[in-house]
Amino acid sequence: MPVNADFQGRVYPPTETYRVSAAKIREFAEAVGSADPVHVDAEVARARGYADVIAPPTFAVLIAQQCDGQLIRDPEAGIDFSRVVHGEQRFVHHRPLTAGDAVVGTLHVDTVREAGGHAMVTTRTELATEAGEAVCTATSTIVIRGAE
Amino acid sequence: MSTQPSTPGAPGTTPAAVRSFSEVSVGDALPAMTVHVDRARLVQYAGASLDRNRIHWDEPFARAVGLPDVIAHGMFTMGSAVTLVTAWVGDAGRVVEYGVRFTRPVVVPYDAGADIEVSGVVKSADPETKRVTVELTATATGEKVLGRALAVAVLD
Numbered sequence: 001m002p003v004n005a006d007f008q009g010r011v012y013p014p015t016e017t018y019r020v021s022a023a024k025i026r027e028f029a030e031a032v033g034s035a036d037p038v039h040v041d042a043e044v045a046r047a048r049g050y051a052d053v054i055a056p057p058t059f060a061v062l063i064a065q066q067c068d069g070q071l072i073r074d075p076e077a078g079i080d081f082s083r084v085v086h087g088e089q090r091f092v093h094h095r096p097l098t099a100g101d102a103v104v105g106t107l108h109v110d111t112v113r114e115a116g117g118h119a120m121v122t123t124r125t126e127l128a129t130e131a132g133e134a135v136c137t138a139t140s141t142i143v144i145r146g147a148e
Numbered sequence: 149m150s151t152q153p154s155t156p157g158a159p160g161t162t163p164a165a166v167r168s169f170s171e172v173s174v175g176d177a178l179p180a181m182t183v184h185v186d187r188a189r190l191v192q193y194a195g196a197s198l199d200r201n202r203i204h205w206d207e208p209f210a211r212a213v214g215l216p217d218v219i220a221h222g223m224f225t226m227g228s229a230v231t232l233v234t235a236w237v238g239d240a241g242r243v244v245e246y247g248v249r250f251t252r253p254v255v256v257p258y259d260a261g262a263d264i265e266v267s268g269v270v271k272s273a274d275p276e277t278k279r280v281t282v283e284l285t286a287t288a289t290g291e292k293v294l295g296r297a298l299a300v301a302v303l304d
Contacts, residue, residue, distance in 0.1 A: 031196035032227035033183065036240040048239055057234070057243040057299070058227035062197050082213060086222040090247030096240075
């Protein structure tokens with residue numbers, strides 16, 4: 001089934017709040033091998049001007065991929081998850097994600113296109129605090145491989 | 149791990165950790181590193197990132213969907229590669245932009261795992277904003293696994 005091009009331009013309602021915890025930041029930092037104490041030591045983080053420990057630069061993917069799930073799980077979108085490959089990923093940080101942040105994600109489907117028998121979907125998740133402060137823009141392109 | 153002594157709560161207290169813009173030139177090479185990844189590491193990343201796709205830890209499943217073996221999460225490669233930049237900058241919070249293309253999967257055999265070789269070069273430096281752009285190169289078994297990998301950091 002082809003990917004539904006009508007989804008281009010779609011914007012989903014903001015997700016439920018995701019609460020960024022120091023424990024999850026530590027777990028993520030250890031998994032990617034980031035030795036910066038700013039991820040685990042609140043005193044170090046405060047001395048550098050942050051409110052609490054901060055997340056590594058790619059931590060936001062954890063929240064963004066949950067947002068993307070709204071599109072990928074939608075049967076009308078026509079995305080066969082077993083054929084999905086991650087093509088590109090980009091983050092623009094307006095400020096670091098910080099332990100204690102309560103953030104919501106708003107998913108935008110920027111482009112849906114076909115090329116060489118494959119479909120490519122670019123989504124953008126705007127992460128903001130519940131109060132509306134922009135935190136991170138995460139942009140992802142997935143490739144849905146066509147049938148051989 | 150040692151931290152700089154500081155007076156708690158004192159305004160302007162900053163551990164002298166962040167690289168100074170004045171000591172950076174376009175063309176500078178960052179110290180290269182090797183990231184070793186094995187199945188245990190992928191399970192660890194799957195749990196931390198909540199990306200539990202079986203192609204990253206279940207070999208029979210990966211082969212059944214046409215892959216040569218288990219492959220690393222692209223986001224594991226992206227996330228571990230940028231530690232080269234954050235360590236060089238001195239503060240992970242100074243990376244304000246980071247983007248990559250995933251050009252080739254990192255295949256992770258059961259016994260040997262895989263080595264990802266990561267290097268980086270300063271591509272541009274803007275004295276007005278003290279922003280530097282680092283281009284990262286990441287290879288596994290001699291082939292590039294990331295393309296157009298650019299990280300932008302704000303220095304002191």
